[in-house]
Structures are given as structure tokens and as C-alpha cells.
Amino acid sequence: MNASDARLSGGCQCGAVRFSCAAPTRISICHCRMCQKATGGVYGAFASVDTTALSWTRGARKIFHSSNVAQRGFCADCGTPLTWEGDGEVAISIAAFDRPADLKPQVQLEFHERIPWVHDLGALPARNNADYPAVDAFMASVVSLQHPDHDTDAWPPEERAG
Ligand SMILES: [Zn+2]
Ligand SMILES: [Zn+2]
Numbered sequence: 001m002n003a004s005d006a007r008l009s010g011g012c013q014c015g016a017v018r019f020s021c022a023a024p025t026r027i028s029i030c031h032c033r034m035c036q037k038a039t040g041g042v043y044g045a046f047a048s049v050d051t052t053a054l055s056w057t058r059g060a061r062k063i064f065h066s067s068n069v070a071q072r073g074f075c076a077d078c079g080t081p082l083t084w085e086g087d088g089e090v091a092i093s094i095a096a097f098d099r100p101a102d103l104k105p106q107v108q109l110e111f112h113e114r115i116p117w118v119h120d121l122g123a124l125p126a127r128n129n130a131d132y133p134a135v136d137a138f139m140a141s142v143v144s145l146q147h148p149d150h151d152t153d154a155w156p157p158e159e160r161a162g
Helices: 033-039 116-123 133-141
Strands: 008-011 018-021 026-030 044-049 055-058 062-065 071-074 081-086 089-093 107-109
Touching: 033 044, 033 081
Parallel strands: 026 107
Antiparallel strands: 008 018, 018 055, 026 044, 044 089, 062 071, 071 081, 081 089
16 A cells, blocks of 8 residues: 555544545645635635545535535534535545645635735744743643544543533
8 A cells, every 4th residue: 555545534623524535636725705705714725535535434514505516515513614516526624634734735726816914924923822821821721622633433422422
């Protein structure tokens, strides 16, 4: 088995919907207004996958027909945006994958519709939590209810169910 045969996995924030797929055929970010709105982000970031090698391993995505040519899949329980789908193509949100760092975009689409300040983000000052003890303490107190970044046999864990 070589790297291109490796299966990738991911899912929504609550874990009700999980998927497994082969290595993406294209990884892109899209600045169109529909991707901004559908993802709730400042651009969409998607990995196009071979639909014959894509399986929904837990639950099912809900579909919103966002135009006459495309639909968007999302988790009906937690709202995580999961897919752009159209013309036989399925593209999955990069951040929904368990290992998004492995999926570096190769191209920007609909660049003319970008939010103008998006490309200045890298120059913004970054807050260091170590300089803010109250923030550090707050972050240390956070208990995540998010599904972990790997497949699970059952979710949520027994102690939280019901
Ligand atoms: Zn969910
Ligand atoms: Zn778009």
C-alpha cells in the first residue's frame, strides 16, 4: 500500500456524521460568496474526493440545495458544514478531516470575490496566552465535547449518553 492508497477520515464536530475517503484529487480554497456563507468562514476550503471511494461511515449528512447546480451537505445535529456537491463532484471541508494539516490547498477559486482583508491575516499580531494568565486558566478549564479526530466505536461515550 502506498501513500495514495491511504484512507482519510473525518466528520462533523458532534460525531453524528463520519466519513472515509481516498486521497483528494484537488485541494482548493474558494472565495465565492456562497462558500463564505455556507461555511460561516471567510472562504471555503475543500478537498475534492473520488465519489466511488467515499463512504459515510456514521450517520448521514443533510442537504441544502444552494443553487441550481450544487448542494451543500452538513450535520443536522451540530451544523458543521461538510460538503460542496455538484456535477458528479463531492468536495469535503478540509477542516472536517481528522488531519487537516495534511491537506494543503493548491489553488484559490473565485479570487475576485474574496473578502479584501483575507490576505492580510498573516500579518496580524498573535496573542500569546502565556501573557494573559486569566485566559490561560480559562483555556485549561475547557472540557471539549467535540468528537475526537479519529473514528470511535460509539459516540458519545457511555457516561455522557442520556
Ligand atoms: Zn454533528
Ligand atoms: Zn465557492
